Structure formats: C-alpha cells, structure tokens
Amino acid sequence: MAEKEKKKSSYISGRESRRITRYNRRVTKKLEKARADAGKDPSLYTTRMHDENNVVEFDNVCTYFFSDVGVVKAVDGVNFDIPKCSTVGVVGESGCGKSVTSLSLMQLLQRPSGQTVGGEIRFNMGGGNAYNIVNTPNSVMETLRGNKISMIFQEPMTSLNPVFRIGQQVDEVTKLHNPEMSDEDVKARTLEMLDLVGIANKEGVYEMYPHELSGGMRQRICIAIALACSPTLIIADEPTTALDVTIQAQILDLLQNLKDKLNSSIMLITHDLGVVAGMADYVVVMYAGRIVEKGTADDIFHHPAHPYTIGLMRSKPVVGRRVEELYNIPGSVPNPVEMPNYCYFRDRCEMHCAECDGRYPPEIRISDTHVVSCYRFLGQGEELGYPKSVNVEEL
C-alpha cells in the first residue's frame, strides 16, 4: 500500500507535465514584464523604511521557483529585520530557504524560473529612503551589489576566478564602483584590504593566482573582495563550512573584528548552531521556507520555544556534554511541491496538540524580542498574524 502511494506522489503524467510547463511560461513571462515595467519608474521601486535603524527589512517575502514538477515555495512569507551594526544569524537545514532569502536580497535568483512573487525587501539608503529590492531594475542593482551589499560564498575554491591574479580580482570591485580612482589608488586600496584581512605577504599575494593559496587564505581574499567598498551589509553564506575548525575560528574572528571596524551589518547564513552562538546578536530559525522562531541569541539559545529549534539543539553533540543517545527529529522535511496546509512541522513534532491540525500557526510575540510560530504559545503573547502566502493560481 505504502509503496503504491509513494510511487503515485512522485509520478507526473505527460499531460500534467505539459500543463505545468505552459503555466510556468505564462506566469514567469507576466512576472518578468511586471518587473520590467516597475523598473522604469523610480517611484515604484523606492519606498520608506519602517524603522530608520534597520539596514534591511524583509516584509512577507515570497520567493517561488516555477519548476518542471510544480511550484516550489522556497521562501514563503518571511519577515525579519537586520538592524544596523549587528549580526543576524539565519539557521536551518539544507533546503529550508535560507540561501534563497539572501539571493532574493541580492537579486541573484536563477530567473526566469526563480521569482520573488510577493512582499517587499527594503534596503536602507539613508535618510529613511529605501529601495524595494523586489522591483529594482538591474541597472540600479549593479550599483548596489558589491558596493552596498556584498556576499561571501561558501566555497572559496570555486568563487574565485582561476585565470586572474588575486590583485586583479580585488581591484576589479574597487574600480567598478569608483571609476574616478586612479590605478595607483586602486592598488593601494587593494593592498590595504589584503592587510586588513590578515594576509602577511600582501605584495606577493597580489601577484598570485588562487590555486597558490590555501582554503583559509582564499576565503580571506573573498572577504577582502566583499569588503573592498565598505558595504553596509555583508551576506556571509556558510562562510566557514568548507574550512577546518582552526581556520574557521580565524575567519569568524576576522569577520567579527572587521564588522566593528567598518560599521557594517552581517547576515550570517549557516547550519552550525555553534557558529551562530559565537557570532550573532539576533537569530532567525527557518524551516521549510518559513521562519519558525526569531529572537536575540539569548532568547534562542537559552529559551528555545519552537519544537524544531529545541530538536535541533538536542540533536547536535556538544563537547563536554555527554549523552548516551542523541535526540533525532523523526521523519523528514515535507515535499516542497506539495506543502501541507497545517503546520509544516506537525508530522515530525512530539509536542503537537489539537490546534496543530488547523491552519499554519500565526507568529506570536512571547517577549519583546522573541517571536515564535507555534500553537503551544497561543494566548501567551500578542498575535502578529499569519504568514502571507501568494496564491499561485491567481498569478
């Protein structure tokens, strides 16, 4: 019985497949056109910040992928702010949408199949003015990327170009965003950056190719490139996952110091709770495209509220805390194409109650800084409303 059901769920008939393709083509075309139209009129992509002290505000952001097997709601109604000069950690397992959130902010989604279909991403331009990244045209984005927002990727091995010298690659960013600078000034700036990220032999490294450097050194170069224009926001997408523990400690230490030096904010995307605890001021926990819990690091680590957060913490072995058996969260993440209409975590949850069979739980504010989406806290705090999803049939 189970076998038949399983087979059914992954099977798509030729007809169905053609229908999906037609639908995807129609919708993505329409969305692309709407975006192009919005990009022509500055009033449509500039807006006001809700709070001056935030660098970025994610407001009900929905990013969907129109794939061949159906619509994948990778990010579905995500709400959070990144305050100035702080580090926000985004935690979750692979496929939970944490990287897609950051890509939406950079507008680096694989278009046309990947589209931000709803919500606003407000990026602070100072004086209360903001860009709504969702509608911002490419020409404006090019002045933001690498200049105001920059990104450090997971794989330092693949994110540097193997055929250009290190110096050229760092120069490129500075030159692009500061065309008035002379070549000597650009080089001086690059050397200064290399010095800043702790490269001792900066003159030598300037002339080297990426393959001559170790993983940790390459990641330093990536950081130097990201910081070359003193951005207001640095997105670090699993910056240390590919590195060794000792090098990880070096890189995290470096990031923390540089953040304070440059007055930037960091959006730190990781699956390692240990890294987040050491770095972040605020923590956002994501599960299956939605935020299940957010709060200060203290809230999340000392008073975790959502069963998923609790499970995640218990399933990680910690040095100095010996347990006979690790807790494991039963089951697996629901199929992203057919998300259930009740709480996504209900089927894996050991604390679920009668209300959980109803619709997806609302966000509940259980303390000034701590927000959780779980029915167990219903009535224990102010309800902030249900996550807003976009109805794909209406697109």
Place this chain on the structure above:
Amino acid sequence: MEEIRVPAAQNSEYLVEVENLVKWFPIKSSFFKRTIGNVKAVDGVSFKIRRGETMGLVGESGCGKSTCGRTILRLMEKTSGEVRLNGQDIFALSREELRRVRPKMQIVFQDPYSSLSPRLPIGEIIGEAVREHGIVPPEEFDDYITRVMDVCGLPEYYKDRYPHEFSGGQRQRICIARALALSPDFIVCDEPVSALDVSIQAQIINLLKQLQKDFGLTYLFISHDLSVVEHISDTVGVMYLGSMVEYSTTEKIFANPLNPYTKALFSAIPIPDPDAQIHRIILKGSIPSPANPPRGCKFHTRCDHCMEICKYAPPEWREVEEEHYCACHLYNDAEANERAAKLMAEIKAGETEPVKEEEVL
C-alpha cells in the same frame, strides 16, 4: 578459508594494530618521471583499537587521516610499516587471501552522493558484494538483504529503487547497509556525517552506535567535527601533517589536552551557547605543505610554545600519563630532553638532513 578467518591471535585484546605506518606519494618530474620528492601523507603512525571500540581520528584537512584509513584497509599500498587485523598482517596477504579477508573490513565514505552507483538498484548495491563473497546461500539471499536493510532503517520496498531517489541521510544508510551486509568486524567511517544536516547527522550517529552495540563492530571514525568524535569515540587520536601528535581515551584527551596543537584545535570548537566563555587559541597561518614539512617538530611554525629545540629535533612519541600518548618537547623527561638536545647539536653542527627518529609506542 577457515585458517584465514580464525587466525592465531584471535583472542588478543586488539582487533586492529597499526605500527609505524608510512604512506608517501611520490612527486614525479614532468619529463623523465623521476621521483623528485615525496608527499608524506602518513608518516609513521601507530595505534591499536580494541575489539568493539571506536577510535576517533581527527585533524585538519590534508593531515593524512583519510589516507591513513584507506591504507589500513589496503585500498592503497603502504610505503612501510605494518597493519594487523586480527593479528594478521594485511600487507603480507596474497591477492586471493586478501579477497577472503576483505568482508571483515569495510569502509563508509564521506559523500553518499558519489559513492553509490547511479545505475544499480539499492538491493543490488547492497547485495553485490554479498553474492560475490558468498556470505549467504543463494536461496536466502533476498531475505538476507531485507534483513540488513531493516537493521539500517530502510524499508523493503526501497530495494528496487535507484540512488537518485533518496536524500543524503538515506543514501548514507544505504552505504552503511552495504558495509554491514558482509558482516564485517571492522569498519572505517571516513567522515560519514559531514555531508549531512544536523538532524540527519544525529540519526546516522545513533544508527552507527546501535549497530556497534548489536554486532560488536569496531570503528575507525575519521572526522574533523570534534563534537561528533567526542560523542562516538572511546579513544581519540589527533593527527597533524601526517603524524600522530596525541592519543588517549576520549575522557582524558578532552579533559586535559596536552599537545599545543590539540589545545588549539579543541579551543576552536564552536559552542552553541552565546554566553560561553571561550579562550580561543587562534592559530596563525595554515598547515604547511606535506611535501616539504618543517624540520623538527612539524607544528613549530604555528606553535605558541615553540622553543629552540622544536626547530631542530622532532619530538618523541611518549606515554606522558597512563594511556595518554603525546609527541611534544614540552612533556619530555630528562632522558628524552638529553636525546633531543644531542640531536639538535648534531643537526646544528653539520646542518645535515634531520635524522628521522624511531617512534616507539
């Protein structure tokens, strides 16, 4: 077959004994293919693993821990040294004898995405070696595979599916089932959980522990994740640049790491508590090239406690406390100090190549 399966030293306390294992990879010149140097991936490593225990092997990438694991299974030929499984020298076996010993030693690889053949259904992946080695009679084959899959938490109807239909955690279960199907004594787990998510990691670790309890397996658990190693291992060996720098029981090594490298490594472990007071020892620079390791103590270029002697004489592998071995000049006794000083004087006088010191376990 019997005389191979039940060797003389069957009742010894240790299942796996590694003595002075050396594995060098020659660097060939481009034209004449002359050997112009060696990458000393594993350079004199010795340890023993008791039956039914797990030894954790930790270190940074490139320190030779995977090479060590593979050489122990004779997936690569050694350069020198000795590996004994059940008291039998693995490298002394002929091709045919080795084939018969193979089921007793298995490996689980790091990346479950590339270690399964995409063209074979799961039942065949698990069963291929079982049939080859004749573990069970042909008529019991199907039942046997079902049983093995069940033990590893894989339902029977997965048998006819292909690897691409599974998630990382399930694939790793398949890899474990494949190793387990041959009823091995010894499994090398080469970073089995580092490609997996935290919650899936916990499932796989629990599975490995359960199997160890049920079948009395012995593991060599290679990992760079120290918290996982602490959880699963009975003893831990720390490697740096091809050499073992410290070896002890898990309790001792985590409570009281001796070698400065081990100290730095352990202090770098991120702790999921924002208030945790960590005194991080941030190591400078990165790991030197194993083709041209520094003279003397290999760690002296990055060490906080580097002394004059460290630059010349390689430290001896000594039992500093009971069952706690360490190679560091800081823990030398008078005799060892004398020997090291003599060696240093010799090297300084002649500026000859440093003499490779015999490591004694």
